[in-house]
Amino acid sequence: MPAKFDAKTFNPVAFGKYVDAIPRVRMNALITSRALSPNEEIRTAFNGEQTGKFFAVLPFFGRLDGAPQNYDGATDIEPGSTTTYERGVVVTGRARAWTEKDFSHDVTGGVDFMGNVARQTADYWQDVDQDTLLAVLQGIFAMNTAKNQPFVDNHTYDITGGTDDAALVGPTTLNTATQKACGDNKGSFSLVVMHSVVATRLENLNVLEFLKFTDSNGIQRNLTLADWNGRTVLIDDGMPCVEVPETTDGAGDGYTAYTTYVLGDGAIDYENVGVKEPYEMGRDPRKNGGEDTLYTRQRKVFAPFGISFTKAQVASFSPTDEELKLGKNWALVSEGTGAAAKVIPHKAIPIARIISKG
Numbered sequence: 029m030p031a032k033f034d035a036k037t038f039n040p041v042a043f044g045k046y047v048d049a050i051p052r053v054r055m056n057a058l059i060t061s062r063a064l065s066p067n068e069e070i071r072t073a074f075n076g077e078q079t080g081k082f083f084a085v086l087p088f089f090g091r092l093d094g095a096p097q098n099y100d101g102a103t104d105i106e107p108g109s110t111t112t113y114e115r116g117v118v119v120t121g122r123a124r125a126w127t128e129k130d131f132s133h134d135v136t137g138g139v140d141f142m143g144n145v146a147r148q149t150a151d152y153w154q155d156v157d158q159d160t161l162l163a164v165l166q167g168i169f170a171m172n173t174a175k176n177q178p179f180v181d182n183h184t185y186d187i188t189g190g191t192d193d194a195a196l197v198g199p200t201t202l203n204t205a206t207q208k209a210c211g212d213n214k215g216s217f218s219l220v221v222m223h224s225v226v227a228t229r230l231e232n233l234n235v236l237e238f239l240k241f242t243d244s245n246g247i248q249r250n251l252t253l254a255d256w257n258g259r260t261v262l263i264d265d266g267m268p269c270v271e272v273p274e275t276t277d278g279a280g281d282g283y284t285a286y287t288t289y290v291l292g293d294g295a296i297d298y299e300n301v302g303v304k305e306p307y308e309m310g311r312d313p314r315k316n317g318g319e320d321t322l323y324t325r326q327r328k329v330f331a332p333f334g335i336s337f338t339k340a341q342v343a344s345f346s347p348t349d350e351e352l353k354l355g356k357n358w359a360l361v362s363e364g365t366g367a368a369a370k371v372i373p374h375k376a377i378p379i380a381r382i383i384s385k386g
């Protein structure tokens with residue numbers, strides 16, 4: 029029997045399963061992509077045994093390095109050791125509630141307004157998650173200290189300064205961008221998320237190849253997934269696009285700058301660390317003649333691989349999206365502090381962006 033939307037009979041567990049089962053309408057390609065990967069260490073850091081934690085510093089193990097000694101029977105073998113870096117991860121908490129009046133139900137002949145809220149809850153939270161993740165990506169590309177700048181500079185391929193077609197994505201753009209970011213490690217990239225304007229240009233150039241499937245009648249059809257230079261392409265108009273105004277001296281025309289993100293599998297560690305009551309109903313029989321309110325809450329971690337949250341400017345136990353966008357709240361994973369700090373090689377981080385006019 030379906031759970032009633034009433035403070036006495038509401039079953040939050042059943043409601044959560046109901047929400048998860050409802051088909052999601054919006055694309056939100058970034059949040060549902062292979063770029064997000066679960067992380068057991070993060071899950072353990074924020075489990076119920078460590079109540080109250082919103083920030084954790086986790087070890088991030090470096091790779092073996094150092095030059096080998098000559099093995100000639102006379103040279104001592106001097107041992108080295110691995111480097112253990114430190115990585116800060118933070119939980120973002122979000123909450124939202126919706127209220128529907130009994131009178132609305134009565135004057136519309138029994139329309140289930142709260143049921144309509146329930147059907148849209150999953151889409152709503154997926155939108156919120158994508159906004160949070162985009163804020164994280166904006167923040168890491170806003171880092172501007174000396175040790176972090178090489179990541180920002182090399183992992184950004186901005187072609188908006190080019191003239192005509194040179195400012196637009198083309199057949200070689202992706203290959204150049206990934207090589208600029210990670211050099212011989214460019215094969216670590218597997219996913220591209222772009223605005224439909226950018227995708228349409230590539231389609232017109234016959235650069236995108238849409239994946240196909242054969243239905244039960246033997247008819248071949250295109251999927252919504254495409255391929256670009258061996259990378260899976262997701263098309264989502266939620267990707268950033270910024271209007272750049274014409275210069276005051278008239279030397280430069282206005283244009284729209286589109287950001288395309290290029291990511292590797294598992295580029296973002298993701299965990300839903302949970303809350304005590306993710307869904308809860310409240311009823312006030314007095315206000316407005318009676319009304320029900322659905323309260324929803326969540327706490328999640330979005331941690332870019334190889335990049336640490338510093339909490340340099342966070343006012344509460346959960347960073348806002350605006351705080352996530354601050355470059356000072358992010359830094360490459362490092363060992364030590366100050367000028368002596370050793371950061372991980374930026375080539376190891378499979379996160380890059382292309383900025384183009386289309």
